[in-house]
Amino acid sequence: MPTETADLQRVAQLFHALSDETRLAVIEMLRNGERCVCELQGDLDAAQSRLSFHLKVLKDANLVVDRKDGRWVHYSLNTDSLAELADVIARLAPPQRHSTVRSSQSCCT
Amino acid sequence: MPTETADLQRVAQLFHALSDETRLAVIEMLRNGERCVCELQGDLDAAQSRLSFHLKVLKDANLVVDRKDGRWVHYSLNTDSLAELADVIARLAPPQRHSTVRSSQSCCT
């Protein structure tokens, strides 16, 4: 099951979105449900524009969804993309049990 | 189960290592077993120093291990860190089924 190029791009985007401590902290906070930006800001003590930037990265990667409510915007995890992620990881791992050792003594001898 | 700061750093490192298409392609190649650098170089048509750079990132993140054999160096997946990764993803997901909606109508009303 070879990974396609378009697929590689998407996978890279997903991992990139998760490769920053601030964004991981945001996800951590969203695990227990929806939070509004102001709450996240307080708990993470991140400057407003900085947080907004990171939320955009997460949203562009489809890891979170936002919901506008009056002047507030609430963010929550997109569980679909977390499932996608689990699937991706599964596909990174070696296919069968005993194939890891074998297979390529071939190369350069 | 709150994620510690040191832990966040490690998780970010892991995801960062996976956030590049070249490195993902390398991992893809290693799924079927050990490969020597020269093989990877051929199949990915990447300049020697470029590939070396990416292999170092993967190795620093403990995602691959290397084995020297004469003039050649063989790389293979570190299955432990793939397991670690699966665990990390599991911990990103919301804890229980029905808790996602609840929990924070509290914020700003």
Add this chain to the structure above:
DNA sequence: TGATTATATCAACATTCGTTGATTAATCAA
């Protein structure tokens, strides 16, 4: 209406990351 609040966007800048070409170190072959 005008003032205030919540959030997004922008421009400027600093930092990090990835690429390239050159050099180095180690191993092997003649």
Add this chain to the structure above:
DNA sequence: TTGATTAATCAACGAATGTTGATATAATCA
């Protein structure tokens, strides 16, 4: 030995990313 080969490292550079402070937009409140 000497020369060739494999791979790591380094320096220089450009590109991408993240931060900051300022401004813009939209919603609410007085």
